[in-house]
Amino acid sequence: MKVLKFGGKSLANGKGIKTVVTIIEDKVKQGEKITVVLSARGNTTNELEKILEKARKNESYKAQLEAFKKYQLADFENVQFENEFNTLDKLFEGVSLLGDYSKRIKDQVLSQGEVISAKLVTQLLKAKNINANFTDSRELIVTDEQFGDAQPLDRLSKENILAHFEKHNGNTVNVVTGFIASNAKKETTTLGRNGSNYTASLLANYLEAEELQNFTHVNGIYTANPDLVPEAQKIEKLSFAQANELANFGANILHAKTIIPLLEKNIPLRILNTFDHGNKGTLITSEESEKGIKSLSVLDNVALIHLEGRGLLGKVGIDARIFRTLAQRNISVSIISQGSSERGIGFVVQADQANEAKFILEEEFEADFYKRDVSAITIEDQVAVISIIGQDLSTFHKPYNALIKNQVIPLLFNNTVSGKNVSLVVKKEQLHKALNVIHGEIFEISKKINIAIFGHGLVGGTLIDQILQSAKQIESRKHIKLNVFAVANSKKILLKRNGIDAGWKQEIKDSGEPYAIQDVIAFAKQHHLENLIAIDNTASQSFVSNYIELIDHGFDLVSSNKVANTLEFDFYKDLRTKLKENQKQYLYETNVGAGLPLIDTIKLLHLSGENITRIKGVFSGSLSYLFNTFSVEDRPFSEVLQEAIDSGYTEPDPREDLCGNDVGRKLLILARELDLSNEFDDVQIHNLIPENLREGEASDFLNRIAELDEEYQKVKEAQKPGCVLRYIGDLWGDLSQEKGNLDVKLVSVPATSALGQVKGSDSIFEIYTESYGDQPIVIQGAGAGAAVTARGVFGDILRLAEKGNH
Numbered sequence: 001m002k003v004l005k006f007g008g009k010s011l012a013n014g015k016g017i018k019t020v021v022t023i024i025e026d027k028v029k030q031g032e033k034i035t036v037v038l039s040a041r042g043n044t045t046n047e048l049e050k051i052l053e054k055a056r057k058n059e060s061y062k063a064q065l066e067a068f069k070k071y072q073l074a075d076f077e078n079v080q081f082e083n084e085f086n087t088l089d090k091l092f093e094g095v096s097l098l099g100d101y102s103k104r105i106k107d108q109v110l111s112q113g114e115v116i117s118a119k120l121v122t123q124l125l126k127a128k129n130i131n132a133n134f135t136d137s138r139e140l141i142v143t144d145e146q147f148g149d150a151q152p153l154d155r156l157s158k159e160n161i162l163a164h165f166e167k168h169n170g171n172t173v174n175v176v177t178g179f180i181a182s183n184a185k186k187e188t189t190t191l192g193r194n195g196s197n198y199t200a201s202l203l204a205n206y207l208e209a210e211e212l213q214n215f216t217h218v219n220g221i222y223t224a225n226p227d228l229v230p231e232a233q234k235i236e237k238l239s240f241a242q243a244n245e246l247a248n249f250g251a252n253i254l255h256a257k258t259i260i261p262l263l264e265k266n267i268p269l270r271i272l273n274t275f276d277h278g279n280k281g282t283l284i285t286s287e288e289s290e291k292g293i294k295s296l297s298v299l300d301n302v303a304l305i306h307l308e309g310r311g312l313l314g315k316v317g318i319d320a321r322i323f324r325t326l327a328q329r330n331i332s333v334s335i336i337s338q339g340s341s342e343r344g345i346g347f348v349v350q351a352d353q354a355n356e357a358k359f360i361l362e363e364e365f366e367a368d369f370y371k372r373d374v375s376a377i378t379i380e381d382q383v384a385v386i387s388i389i390g391q392d393l394s395t396f397h398k399p400y401n402a403l404i405k406n407q408v409i410p411l412l413f414n415n416t417v418s419g420k421n422v423s424l425v426v427k428k429e430q431l432h433k434a435l436n437v438i439h440g441e442i443f444e445i446s447k448k449i450n451i452a453i454f455g456h457g458l459v460g461g462t463l464i465d466q467i468l469q470s471a472k473q474i475e476s477r478k479h480i481k482l483n484v485f486a487v488a489n490s491k492k493i494l495l496k497r498n499g500i501d502a503g504w505k506q507e508i509k510d511s512g513e514p515y516a517i518q519d520v521i522a523f524a525k526q527h528h529l530e531n532l533i534a535i536d537n538t539a540s541q542s543f544v545s546n547y548i549e550l551i552d553h554g555f556d557l558v559s560s561n562k563v564a565n566t567l568e569f570d571f572y573k574d575l576r577t578k579l580k581e582n583q584k585q586y587l588y589e590t591n592v593g594a595g596l597p598l599i600d601t602i603k604l605l606h607l608s609g610e611n612i613t614r615i616k617g618v619f620s621g622s623l624s625y626l627f628n629t630f631s632v633e634d635r636p637f638s639e640v641l642q643e644a645i646d647s648g649y650t651e652p653d654p655r656e657d658l659c660g661n662d663v664g665r666k667l668l669i670l671a672r673e674l675d676l677s678n679e680f681d682d683v684q685i686h687n688l689i690p691e692n693l694r695e696g697e698a699s700d701f702l703n704r705i706a707e708l709d710e711e712y713q714k715v716k717e718a719q720k721p722g723c724v725l726r727y728i729g730d731l732w733g734d735l736s737q738e739k740g741n742l743d744v745k746l747v748s749v750p751a752t753s754a755l756g757q758v759k760g761s762d763s764i765f766e767i768y769t770e771s772y773g774d775q776p777i778v779i780q781g782a783g784a785g786a787a788v789t790a791r792g793v794f795g796d797i798l799r800l801a802e803k804g805n806h
């Protein structure tokens with residue numbers, strides 16, 4: 001036998017009732033033995049309570065009562081509730097005359113809701129030729145006399161139920177009223193709010209049911225509220241112990257009083273959705289299911305009260321006074337936290353009781369205020385409690401760190417020693433973001449990384465395409481969901497909370513808006529976006545001035561733009577201080593050698609104490625291509641240069657490469673990785689552009705590049721035989737000093753040397769260290785090009801996403 005319980009929301013309207021009837025009919029047709037327990041329909045109990053109050057105050061209640069009756073009769077023909085309606089008429093009239101009512105009368109009034117609902121469903125089942133039997137639980141469940149919250153008397157109730165089911169068994173579907181019962185004098189009692197669930201678990205216990213199926217309007221228990229966390233997933237299976245920790249369900253279905261009868265007989269409870277047939281819901285059993293975090297629950301109607309005072313240390317009985325005072329006013333405390341200094345205690349109460357709590361505590365501690373033992377009692381009312389169910393402290397650092405990285409600083413946290421439940425109090429405005437951050441961190445479902453991309457030219461555009469192409473795969477392999485919520489160029493931005501798609505290029509053209517960096521920050525805040533990364537794929541100096549503001553607002557940074565690392569050393573240091581203060585990261589692996597793993601290698605060598613003595617090589621991919629090709633082919637210099645530009649190797653303004661600034665910047669970036677405090681002016685640069693072509697617009701220069709041909713032809717021909725031209729960077733000198741020597745120059749080297757053998761747009765870096773002696777570590781490969789650079793930027797994004805930096 002299975003017990004099926006349908007809640008008020010399932011029965012709220014005609015469609016719901018018909019669905020409930022169909023579910024029952026299907027089960028009967030499949031030969032299942034079932035018993036049905038019903039709540040009152042929709043808002044019935046609340047309505048009856050309201051009418052009762054009106055009657056008590058002698059207010060006019062009849063119109064509301066008529067509307068109530070109409071609601072109960074609507075959608076169905078040939079249904080009659082004359083008895084129930086007459087009972088209600090009489091009861092309300094009596095209350096109106098007396099101007100008062102007892103809990104006993106209230107139970108009689110409320111009980112009509114369940115009677116009406118069970119009679120209606122019985123009648124509809126009968127009309128479908130199902131052998132349904134209206135079962136008034138007042139005939140079966142015997143309770144004490146505590147009206148409003150009566151306790152069942154087990155032995156008598158069980159006897160009655162067993163006798164009833166023996167009589168009405170076989171193919172009968174007993175349709176039982178939930179919530180209501182009666183005392184030994186046959187007076188109606190009720191089992192307290194959510195008593196229908198209790199009725200269902202009592203029946204399941206006495207009848208030793210195979211399963212209790214609780215039909216609700218949700219698909220089961222989720223890892224978090226899906227309205228707040230789109231990635232939340234339904235939990236297939238839970239243990240009763242875990243379920244009991246879920247405060248958001250705890251108030252009703254999973255309340256201890258409904259769970260205990262099931263636990264006693266080891267009866268599984270399944271939470272199902274009336275309106276989603278195919279769904280298997282969540283199964284809760286006494287079996288300790290696999291360990292791990294199961295769910296996030298939220299209490300958001302709460303306030304945090306803080307009592308502080310210097311004179312509280314070691315004083316006995318302070319906490320007792322607090323809780324006694326609160327208990328006297330029936331104020332329940334859900335979370336408590338007190339430090340060992342005992343200088344303050346923080347606790348959480350219902351929001352609507354916070355002012356009263358503060359008031360009575362101020363009264364209680366009046367003398368202590370006077371003696372200055374207590375200095376303040378404050379309320380923080382815009383707060384929420386997040387409980388991580390199943391979280392123990394051994395792995396709590398993960399969600400906690402992620403919160404801090406996302407600038408969510410919990411106001412208070414505590415844990416239950418045995419229950420594996422860590423609760424955090426956070427500001428309400430941060431609840432949404434906090435939930436998503438924790439959810440992404442603790443569940444292997446998917447952690448959302450929200451990315452804003454500035455600059456969608458060669459590198460930026462390629463990066464976006466790479467992200468869109470690989471996003472699905474990364475999500476399934478790594479559980480990282482890359483959401484590009486912003487794409488911007490120097491003039492316009494496209495902002496999309498749920499991420500851009502393949503049509504982004506057209507969209508930014510058609511509907512991009514002018515913007516300032518504050519708009520991006522505001523958008524991220526407005527949409528509670530977590531794990532923020534800003535990508536700088538511009539070559540702009542002015543964009544770099546946004547870095548600090550982005551860091552301050554919780555963004556990590558990734559940049560292919562080299563400018564930030566080559567401005568004055570003071571800015572370089574300030575930027576790192578800001579990053580440290582905000583626990584943010586700034587990755588720029590592509591600044592030197594495009595996608596080659598150079599910066600990380602140098603950082604690691606330096607960090608490990610390896611003494612780097614020199615770094616030398618071909619730093620520029622475009623100039624590598626230019627001189628590698630020009631040295632061995634009999635073609636004009638300008639033709640090869642144009643090829644380098646067309647291949648996407650050069651800077652947006654190619655003069656940045658030819659004048660040596662780009663190589664100079666790269667050299668400076670490496671020097672600073674070695675803790676040298678060189679400035680850009682310290683770099684000795686051999687400028688490849690003749691003076692008369694240095695001024696003016698890039699386009700003018702490009703129109704005149706043929707003027708370079710004659711000079712470079714001469715340089716080429718002036719070389720010794722067997723030599724080739726290479727444009728190199730060289731960092732040398734005593735690198736343990738404050739500054740090193742940085743040279744950028746055009747050299748002629750034997751074609752057979754390491755530098756001479758570099759091909760295509762390859763860069764080559766020779767890293768000389770004390771341990772490696774004369775044999776340098778060599779890193780060689782494509783040092784320029786949109787695809788490899790974008791891939792390098794992508795790598796930085798994943799490094800941030802994966803390392804738990806978020």
Ligand SMILES: NC(=O)C1=CN([C@@H]2O[C@H](COP(=O)(O)OP(=O)(O)OC[C@H]3O[C@@H](n4cnc5c(N)ncnc54)[C@H](O)[C@@H]3O)[C@@H](O)[C@H]2O)C=CC1
Binds near residue numbers: 488591652
């Ligand atoms: N091409 C390569 O091989 C490599 C390039 N890089 C770096 O990548 C960066 C991008 O290079 P490309 O894509 O070739 O440049 P690009 O000129 O094709 O694209 C630059 C983009 O930045 C945008 N932009 C400019 N100023 C802006 C601002 N203030 N705010 C927002 N957007 C702005 C432009 O509208 C454009 O969309 C450069 O800093 C370059 O040094 C780094 C390593 C290798």
Ligand SMILES: N[C@@H](CC=O)C(=O)O
Binds near residue numbers: 594619621622651784
């Ligand atoms: N223009 C640069 C691109 C990479 O930084 C180069 O040619 O190396």
